[in-house]
Amino acid sequence: MTFTDFDVDLFLRDYWQKKPMLIRNPWQAWANPVEPDELAGLACEEGVESRLIGRADGRWSVEHGPLAEDRFARMGAAPWTLLVQAVDMHVPGVAALIAPFRFVPNWRIDDVMVSYATDGGGVGAHYDQYDVFLIQGLGRRRWRLGQHCDADTPLLVQEDLRLLAQFDVTDEWVLEPGDILYVPPGVAHDGIAVGDDCMTYSVGFRAPSRSELVEQFCAHMVTDMVEDDRYADPDLRAQANPGEIDAAALARLQAMVMDAVGDPAAFARWFGTYNSERKYPELDFRPDEQIAAEDVRELVADGVALCRNPASRFAFVAQGGDAVTLFVDGQAHDCDGDAALLARQLCAADVLTLDPVLMEKEAAVSLIVTLYNEGSVSFDPEDGPQD
């Protein structure tokens, strides 16, 4: 899927993380990538995160999936919305929606959530902590945008919905199929279905919080620390008041902390590994049958393309020379030469037709074998999780 007319540089300069933007159908030919029935089917599956949100008599209700197969037949006349998380992992056509937004690096991408609503359905006025592109897939939705919110904004917490106590509407648009609304973090928004069969695709991003980074990085670093690496003061002098923790001691103590977490290489390796962990690590995508180097060479010689698993997260950090560390699904792979070239190619494209000449290089083939056997790449775009 590609855009015919969208100025990425202008968008990044004036809108990204700054202000909302309405993009009227920029697609070459918009086609809704998942049918309502297929979405409902996903919400009934184990291992798929979904919520069914209703509103009756002014009260919101939230039901978490997996839903019973007959659940939708039992819905009343009141408006409702079904939200299914990470549909890109299950439907290749939904994964393809991410392609035009790849001007944002892989590591910032979270998932594509898909919603289905009946006439009047919505999830209430709220704000999200992340950037989102809301693509109207089917039917129409009225979006109203409002004020900038933060942690101090008063909320009405109902079920697990965090609705805004006050919504000051600043803009209002009705989105038609193919239209896109970009909403930066913190901007109040409310989308209400205009007519039945309203489907919206949220291409969502992620941005780690400082508290998460500090907590997780420090937890990682302490695993290698030893008990006898301690504060030492062989230069201690008698002090006037024994009650004071003096500036020199504080500086030395703080340096112990800062030195332990200040190594850029250790941070890069940890972050790449941490950030590339799968969203749902319990889903097992490993193939029934492991692949061998010879099989890889044959498939590539036959022109079969290598596909990244849409549930896998690929990113790399450049090292000296042409070397890179490739991060895939929580694992770090140090690559140089041909393997590094392959690693860069894999991070740049979700489907890759490999050069058979590259397959003469042991390191490159061995990287593919490892990634294939972990379920991170396949030679078949339809490969899904194992039951």
Ligand code: SIN
């Ligand atoms: C929806 O698709 O109904 C809600 C998406 C959002 O507001 O983030």
Ligand code: CO
């Ligand atoms: Co939202």
